[in-house]
Amino acid sequence: MTNSRALPDTTVGMGEPAASRIVLTLFFVGILGLYSLFSNVFGWDNLPLLGEIVPLVQNLGGSGIWYYLIGFLIGIGAIVATLVGEVLAE
């Protein structure tokens, strides 16, 4: 018996699970996080801080922690928005 030379038909997956977009977003943010970690851990520290990018938050954005805290704010905002949105939809 020889190997079949014809590849079997495959199904092109076009499914869109709820988690897929979250995974994509996390990967995108995650690689920025890796860049940030490299800059901080190995001392080059060439990632501009939030206060340098947005003059309005000059004092507040004086540490890299604010990038992470923005994520928390977005997350908690998403919780509140979902709660309000779903209640209104109901």
Add this chain to the structure above:
Amino acid sequence: MELIFIAGGALLALLFLLAQSLSKGVGTVGGAFKQIGLFVLQKNPPGLVDIFDDKDGSGSRTWMNFGMLWFVFATLLGFLLGWHTYDPTALDSLASVGWDYDDGSSLKDATLNFLSIALLYGLVGSGMVAAARNGNGRLASEANASMVALLLSVVLLATYILPFIFGFLDIDTSENPIRTVLYSLETLAVGLLLIPVFINILITAANRGEQELQTSVWFLIMGIAAYILSMLYMFFGELADATQMVWLAERVAYGWVPLALMFSVGYHVIPMTAKQPIWSGSLRGASMFLLFITIPPFFMTDASASNFVTNLGAILLTLGVLPIFAASVNLLMTASSGLSAVVKQPGAIAATMAFIALPFFAIGGYFTAMDTFVGTGDLGTMGDIVNMSMMFTVGGLLVLAGVFTNYPNAIGKPLATPSTATLATWLVFVGGVASTLTYLTGEFTANAVAASEIEDVGAINGGFYLTGAALFYLASIGAILSTLVVIRTGIASTGRSIEVNDASDVATYTLTSGSSTTIRDLIGRGVGVDTTLVVSETEINEGGSTVIAVDSALHNDEVKEFPTTASTVMVEFVQYLTNTNQSVFELFRGMDLDDSGKIDSREFLAALEASDVEALSSLEAAELVESMDLDGDGELNLPELDIAIAQIKRDHDIVAAQEEE
């Protein structure tokens, strides 16, 4: 005699009495006690309890909602704690709005406090669903459970708000004796608030009658009882300045209680999802009884006691690892026997991951706890990392396990976006484990440099903490995603997913005049959309059950013979049913633990075990169910059970034992 022996003896005696009472079920709780308990729950405090919803599942739902919110804020604080070790000045820019977290110890205390509260809410809320499913489908008072959940959060928030209020009055709450009084009052309030929860769950469990309590409910009741006692011990210990009593109370509150509540969720979620009985009875017994007579290897503090007490404590601490290993192995083996079902459920995946991680945390906790207890105490920071990470990783995963499995059960809706729930589970697992390993590596490095005894050299391990905090951030995202899933599940307009078959075996279903039922119940009894419903005059047999007319097509050649080994068991079972004078409907209601209107092999096995007939294996029980399952859906509905029992009664001339005499 040292105080710890008296306090410990009294604690063990109380818990032993409770465990003994629970071992044979709580059906013997007197009717008068039950009525008093219900009165306390439903009427107190007057007016306040009435504003809460008493709908089925609303109490446990409130507890789990609070649990998820506290968990999100706990992970925020956990992230800040990691970053603070790397850079204590990171949030100094908030000083203008009153932000101040001293040397990090307040931040650490707040993180542990928030996390403990989150676990208490999440695990107890999930346990309430388990207790309700093992009773009659609801808590004794759902409204009271919701009220206590709210009051508990008010008390705990007050402990953070009061210092600010006292600050305006120029009263320093960080100084004794105000600090001691406030702390004592908080512990007393928490202890007292949990008493109605304890009564609520006890009465709910009592609805199960004389049948043996499920392991998960046993752990839940014991955990809450231990927590109430520990809070009372802390209150009186602090007031009397009895350090040994406080030490004992801390071991109970931070050791026994979290582990008991974690085991409660594990013993419920894994066997239920895997549709398999618990793997080993002896391991189950070891995890139940050894937990409450040993010292768990987490959150150990110096006992400042005599040599004898210290050595005895070290032995008990060593034995304390055993119930953790026993429960973990038992549950992992149970999960492995039904792995195909486990991997499809986010809750079961979370529980399995938690019990994979727990033994490793126990080993880490054991070494650091022994070092604190009888060693030099050099591993103190490592101990903090192991303890906190265990709570975040194992505790957090089990909160998710309970919520993802039991929240849908409590409200009768399917879990929204299960793929997001699975992703959140992985994020909490990876974030918790990876950050723990990173923090510990940093500490090992610092210890190694310190041990080299080279003067003026210190390890800069801030990078480990920064990386660890960034990895822990994954767990925080997992907590936020989980909360979103819970909100969507709770609010989504999709109702309970019921599989309605157009084609039903039941052609005609007779409803008795004057009775009431729901479409859900009817569907559970095999009624389809084309079934003719006939309303008839009341026709009651000895058991008072509704008369069901089914199409003659049901009595066809598809009725299979019962498996040989199981047929005798079925005859015994039907004899038991006849002797106890139960109608088939009453039997069905009792067997249908999840109130789904159908009985699966797990529920059938549980009913057989409860009726004292010969034990069957899960495989034999599945075969037996299959033999009675006429429509081939893998589960029994009421007509199918009715037909099978009638057939056995007819073939074996079964009559009640009294009539026989």
